[in-house]
Amino acid sequence: MKRCIFHVDVNSAFLSWSAVKKLKEDPSALDLRTIPSAVGGDVKTRHGIITAKSIPAGRMGVKTGEPVVKALAKCPDLVLIPSDFETYRAYSRAFIRILEKYAPVIEQVSIDEAYLDMTGTEHLFRKESAGGEPFPLCAARVIRDEIRTSLGFTVNVGISTNKLLAKMASDFEKPDRTHTLYPEEVPSKMWPLPIRDLHGCGGATAARLYSLGILTIGDAAAFDEELLKSVLGEAAGAYIHRSANGISTSPVRAERDRAKSYSNERTLAEDITEDNYEGRMPEILDYLSDKVSGRLKKDHVRAATIGVIVKTGSFHRHTRQVTLERAVNAKDPIERAARGLMEDLLKGPEGLFAAGETLRLVGLSASGLDDSPFEQMSLFDLLEEQGAAGAGEAGEKEEEMPFPFLSPLPSGTAASETPPEPSPPDPAPSPPSPQEERKQRLEDMMKKVRSRYGEDALRKGSGPEAPSGNV
Numbered sequence: 419m420k421r422c423i424f425h426v427d428v429n430s431a432f433l434s435w436s437a438v439k440k441l442k443e444d445p446s447a448l449d450l451r452t453i454p455s456a457v458g459g460d461v462k463t464r465h466g467i468i469t470a471k472s473i474p475a476g477r478m479g480v481k482t483g484e485p486v487v488k489a490l491a492k493c494p495d496l497v498l499i500p501s502d503f504e505t506y507r508a509y510s511r512a513f514i515r516i517l518e519k520y521a522p523v524i525e526q527v528s529i530d531e532a533y534l535d536m537t538g539t540e541h542l543f544r545k546e547s548a549g550g551e552p553f554p555l556c557a558a559r560v561i562r563d564e565i566r567t568s569l570g571f572t573v574n575v576g577i578s579t580n581k582l583l584a585k586m587a588s589d590f591e592k593p594d595r596t597h598t599l600y601p602e603e604v605p606s607k608m609w610p611l612p613i614r615d616l617h618g619c620g621g622a623t624a625a626r627l628y629s630l631g632i633l634t635i636g637d638a639a640a641f642d643e644e645l646l647k648s649v650l651g652e653a654a655g656a657y658i659h660r661s662a663n664g665i666s667t668s669p670v671r672a673e674r675d676r677a678k679s680y681s682n683e684r685t686l687a688e689d690i691t692e693d694n695y696e697g698r699m700p701e702i703l704d705y706l707s708d709k710v711s712g713r714l715k716k717d718h719v720r721a722a723t724i725g726v727i728v729k730t731g732s733f734h735r736h737t738r739q740v741t742l743e744r745a746v747n748a749k750d751p752i753e754r755a756a757r758g759l760m761e762d763l764l765k766g767p768e769g770l771f772a773a774g775e776t777l778r779l780v781g782l783s784a785s786g787l788d789d790s791p792f793e794q795m796s797l798f799d800l801l802e803e804q805g806a807a808g809a810g811e812a813g814e815k816e817e818e819m820p821f822p823f824l825s826p827l828p829s830g831t832a833a834s835e836t837p838p839e840p841s842p843p844d845p846a847p848s849p850p851s852p853q854e855e856r857k858q859r860l861e862d863m864m865k866k867v868r869s870r871y872g873e874d875a876l877r878k879g880s881g882p883e884a885p886s887g888n889v
């Protein structure tokens with residue numbers, strides 16, 4: 419039986435939720451969704467990062483995850499709204515409760531989005547479809563209407579036969595829309611899109627695909643799969659080819675089947691204060707990011723939401739979190755997000771330090787888990803894969819390649835299936851250790867990528883610099 423999958427995504431979630439709360443308190447207040455506005459950082463000192471933005475702010479070039487200062491440079495009239503996680507959690511729960519009324523299986527992927535498996539629910543919407551609106555469009559409308567009228571904010575619904583296409587569809591025109599993207603609509607609706615828009619294709623992967631002349635999703639769909647694998651590695655190449663053709667088999671899985679989050683905490687021998695913060699916090703976040711990243715990688719999952727937790731000298735717990743555009747499991751993006759959140763929480767006149775607090779415990783969490791085989795492989799993950807597959811290749815060949823760690827192109831077989839070159843018969847100088855070789859490849863790669871795509875190229879894929887426009 420063909421599955422019927424919805425992806426439901428709250429439009430500008432944090433921003434909308436703050437706007438709705440404000441309108442509830444004062445119905446004559448300006449609707450923050452209609453002006454350039456953003457949630458994030460310390461509103462007074464203008465420290466910290468943007469965690470959500472209105473659609474008008476997005477049009478001015480404001481990006482989620484960028485420093486508040488940078489956003490204000492682009493949009494000086496930007497109205498900044500303080501984070502309010504208590505409100506977000508309350509609206510998120512109310513949102514999910516409505517979805518639970520209609521969907522037998524729900525997979526919540528972050529605070530503001532969920533997949534619904536609506537297969538076999540036609541009978542619940544018999545009345546609506548009798549009115550002339552066919553299933554499943556009527557079901558999507560009923561859900562959207564109920565969320566809008568009872569909660570006051572809007573969602574997009576993407577409909578298809580699998581999660582990938584439903585997710586792609588919900589990202590089409592916003593806000594408050596339903597879009598379908600059935601397999602037969604893939605050529606007309608998905609193939610013309612830039613390859614960067616393919617779910618799971620990070621900036622770094624897109625840059626490598628551009629160098630092969632792959633500009634659109636359609637280009638990738640038509641590209642030889644073995645060639646893609648030899649360039650991106652087995653898993654990534656197969657993922658891109660499959661997804662570009664609209665194929666995805668990952669089931670909608672209820673929350674109870676999945677670990678909800680990964681977190682590590684550290685109780686401190688000596689409290690962190692405003693004075694020793696700069697000296698001590700970086701080392702603690704380095705340690706915690708390494709732990710959390712290691713556990714995510716071990717379980718082959720990525721997390722879209724990164725949070726920090728502190729316990730103060732007065733035994734209160736405080737948290738902050740941010741949802742990135744793409745799920746990550748590498749240490750660096752986790753650590754960067756954690757650093758920004760910590761600054762947000764502690765510094766400035768509204769921060770905990772200004773209130774005279776000290777910290778006795780620091781923690782880091784990762785949630786919004788994604789376990790598809792290649793959702794967001796970073797350049798570094800790819801490097802590790804290629805480093806293992808490509809060890810022993812001749813150095814001079816590598817120099818000709820656009821990226822030094824790629825295996826030589828066409829041979830019809832994927833890199834990892836190519837048997838290793840026989841050793842030279844004559845005594846040769848002893849080769850570098852795999853670690854040294856990998857380190858050297860990494861350095862070479864970083865130089866080349868940066869000279870080609872600019873200093874920021876290595877951060878495009880998964881850093882908090884590039885996170886979501888639609889949280």
Ligand SMILES: [Mg+2]
Pocket residue numbers: 427428429430431530531888889
């Ligand atoms: Mg959203």
